[in-house]
Amino acid sequence: MNIQIFGTKKCFDTKKAERYFKERGVKYQFVDMKAKEMSKGELNSVKQAVGGLENMLDPDCKDQDALALVKYIDEASKLEKVLENQQILKTPMVRNGKQATIGYQAEVWKAWN
Template structure:
């Protein structure tokens, strides 16, 4: 497995995801989204694995202005807007190759090989 966890150090679900993999002795790479964020290719890959760009947005994010703007712009502009405003993405984003999840989903992670 090649696990990547995208999240923030303050996010409780991100901490729980890290603990999940640590307890099982599975190595992972943590990427702090406040420092680095996701590339366009990573974002596109995660979006396609999780039912589209709109499913990646945390509607309860602190930055409600960015959420509202995202919801009301044209579909073709949403990818670029999400790249600019990654603080509204549901965390953690956990990737294993082409597979990925949004949020804390240990039941899905247990099935990964």
């Protein structure tokens, strides 16, 4: 397994995801999205795995203005706007090769072993 966890150090679910993999002895790479944002390729990979950009947006994010903008602009501009405003994404985003999940999803991760 090649696990990547995208999230922030203050996110409770991100901490739970890290603990899940640590307790099972699974090596993972933590990417702090406050320090290093996702690349376009990483974002596209997760987007494909979870069924689209809409599933990645956090309706409870702090930046409601950016979220509203992304929801109402044309499809072609959405990805670029999300790349500029990654704080509107749900965390953690956990990637394992071509597979990915949004949020804490231990049941799905179990199947990855």
